[in-house]
Amino acid sequence: FGKFQLKIKSRESAGNILAGLLRDSLKNEARSDILIVGLPRGGFIVAEIIAKKLSCILYMILVKRLRAPFNEEMAIGAVTNDGTTYLNKSIIEELKITEDHTNSELSHQLEEIKLQADMYFDGKKQFSSENNNDVTGKTIIIVDDGAATGSTIMATIKSLRNKYCPKRIIVAIPVSPRSTVNLLRREGIEHVEVIISPADNNFRSIEQFYHNFDQVSHTQILDIIHATKSK
Numbered sequence: 001f002g003k004f005q006l007k008i009k010s011r012e013s014a015g016n017i018l019a020g021l022l023r024d025s026l027k028n029e030a031r032s033d034i035l036i037v038g039l040p041r042g043g044f045i046v047a048e049i050i051a052k053k054l055s056c057i058l059y060m061i062l063v064k065r066l067r068a069p070f071n072e073e074m075a076i077g078a079v080t081n082d083g084t085t086y087l088n089k090s091i092i093e094e095l096k097i098t099e100d101h102t103n104s105e106l107s108h109q110l111e112e113i114k115l116q117a118d119m120y121f122d123g124k125k126q127f128s129s130e131n132n133n134d135v136t137g138k139t140i141i142i143v144d145d146g147a148a149t150g151s152t153i154m155a156t157i158k159s160l161r162n163k164y165c166p167k168r169i170i171v172a173i174p175v176s177p178r179s180t181v182n183l184l185r186r187e188g189i190e191h192v193e194v195i196i197s198p199a200d201n202n203f204r205s206i207e208q209f210y211h212n213f214d215q216v217s218h219t220q221i222l223d224i225i226h227a228t229k230s231k
Contacts, residue, residue, distance in 0.1 A: 005208075006196055006209070009210075009211050010210065010212040011042055011045040011049075011216075012045065012046075012049055015045070015046040015049025015053070016049055017174070017195055019049060019053035022193055023054065025170070025191060026139070029139055031055045031056050033138050033167070034054070034056040034140075035059050035138045035140045036050050036054070036056050036057065036141050037059045037061055037140055037141065037160070038051075038059070039063055039142070039143065039144045039152055039153070039156060040221055041215075041216035041218070043143050044060055045145065045216055046143050046174065048228075050172065057128060058228060059127065059128045060120070060128075061156055061160075062080065062081040062113045063080045063155055064078060064079055064110075065152055066105045066151070067105055068097060074149075075088070075148065075151040075152070076091050076092050076102065076105075077092075078154065079106055079109050079110060079155060080155050080158075080159040081113050083110065084155055085106065086151055091149070127225055135164050136166075137164075139169075139170065140164070140166045141169075141170045142170070145213075146175040146206030146209070147175075148177070148180065148203075148205070150176070150180040150183050150184055157169060157184075157187060169189055171191070171192045173194050173195075174195045175195065175196045175206050177203035178198070179200050
């Protein structure tokens with residue numbers, strides 16, 4: 001990288017770039033058979049742009065990082081709204097994280113997910129821009145605004161595979177270090193669309209690869225949900 005580090009203007013710009021990159025790989029599939037799954041909060045902003053550009057169904061799965069003790073930015077795993085859990089065993093072992101901490105954090109994040117569900121979609125299990133929520137056998141594109149350890153995406157993959165038997169899963173992310181992209185590929189994700197994938201020693205945070213990475217508010221998410229429902 002040196003003095004010249006590629007940066008993405010914003011989440012909206014990332015959505016436009018990813019939509020363009022994905023278009024060719026989806027050209028032989030009916031748009032009604034493609035589901036764009038955004039991970040809130042920032043990933044849902046990117047996903048909404050992609051869904052709009054590609055005329056696909058927009059969907060949301062609630063997922064929360066499980067935080068390491070003494071370092072809330074470090075993910076040791078993640079849990080989705082249906083309780084599907086992914087644990088990064090190598091990080092847990094390296095940091096000597098206790099089972100008590102993991103269980104406590106899991107309970108806390110499930111409560112946070114319940115609060116989000118109440119806020120975003122009146123306690124229902126999920127949001128979809130289509131009234132028909134049957135997504136079995138579809139091509140699913142999981143979208144986030146970046147993946148550091150990949151924990152939230154891994155939990156989402158596990159949940160989707162368990163519930164919906166997708167035709168295939170694609171991951172679309174603006175930024176992710178190479179080790180995380182390789183982790184996703186080892187999970188059987190053949191198509192990982194990523195704009196910037198720095199070497200691990202050049203990666204400190206997702207934010208460093210954006211010009212604008214302001215926190216996404218709950219109001220922004222609700223505005224997208226309400227606008228989509230009113231169409």
